[in-house]
Amino acid sequence: MKCTLCAGEDLNSFKGNDDVTLYKCNHCYLIFKAPQNWLVAEAEKDRYQQHNNTEECPGYVTFLSQALEPTLPFLEPDMEGMDFGCGPNPVLARMLEKNDCACSYYDPFFFPELPDERQDFIFATECFEHFFDPNQELKLLTALLRPDGTLTIMTNFWDETMDVANWWYLKDSTHVSFFHTKTFEYICTRYGYDLAYSDNQKVIILRKKVVW
């Protein structure tokens, strides 16, 4: 078994709730579920259709604002960006339009067309925890972003104070990858980003290096 992000082989395995097998990478601090615990694509899509969040859900708009608010200082009115992994309803794209930013959207299940142009900003909210192959996804995200562009990620971070084996965030069967603040340090070094903002809990903004 190799780490799905850094391909490291220094892994500790442990059991989580519902008898799920997890690995923790001692190099990049990613925790990931063993492949036998991954949902197959059809079951995964069904599960996402149940995540039917719309703009009419004020709680969901408030939730997405946690990612949008710290990103606004980096945005300018003529910028074009993308909501990566938007799910069945591109709510964040509409919120950005209200802030005079054009925002396209992509989702492998619901809107599978990727843009041709490089993006000024990308949002990946509630998305990284679903990555089976975070290395491939980060290569794709980095290729889609222009130099100096921002990548806003919202996913719940794990840390050493938590009982990870019994963490509620693991219970969702579509959640397979769990990131530590050190995992994002690794991501910055490996894919060429600077840390622009972090709340150290679930929202982090990375800025793509101009020269790397």
Ligand SMILES: [Zn+2]
């Ligand atoms: Zn790793």
